[in-house]
Amino acid sequence: MTAAQGETRPLRIVVVDDHPVVRAGIVAMLSEHDGLEVVGTGRNGAECLNLVADLAPDLVLTDLRMPVMDGVETTARLSATPGAPPVLVLTTYDSDTDIVRAIEAGARGYLLKDAPLQTLVDAIRSAVRGEEVLAPEVAARLSARGQVARSAQLSAREIEIVALVADGLSNAAIGRRLFIGEATVKTHLLRAFAKLGVNDRTAAVSAAYREGLIRLD
Structure with a gap:
């Protein structure tokens, strides 16, 4: 079951990305904050589901396009599981199709990988509180492309x-x-x-x- 954010312990996060260097970089950045703890990492959605079952993290931070099981399917499966943690998508893909698919699957938010670290940290905390997070660039791109009214x-x-x-x-x-x-x-x-x-x-x-x-x- 997902734990609520509290003052006595850091938020526990599972990071999922199929690129080892990117995955390690995200872990290193998040580890700089006392209020965050990466408790597990995975290379794809299948590994993510196992990690969530074993570790019961507060949040899943996942890439979108991965082998075996991508971020959209992973998000959909977690969203359909009672007590599963919220999912925050962190990706380089900013097409309208990718964004809408992730949101419809149940993602709590969608950020791009060039987001400042503090933006990512704030988004994680907001997502755990139950708030929705959409990067300003993503909102602007959706509107500019005319795919959303x-x-x-x-x-x-x-x-x-x-x-x-x-x-x-x-x-x-x-x-x-x-x-x-x-x-x-x-x-x-x-x-x-x-x-x-x-x-x-x-x-x-x-x-x-x-x-x-x-x-x-």
């Missing part, structure tokens, strides 16, 4: 979910209110982030309010 064209469901976020509801509470799964809530939120050009819940609420999509009572 602009902010004025948020779907009715996306507007509804952002409004509930503004009311202070968690993803789980929103799912119960709307009779949809928590992973579906996350997917709608991350798509709304991309359309609004933001990368967190607070900014999404502010942007939606500015555009007249929601009202704040």
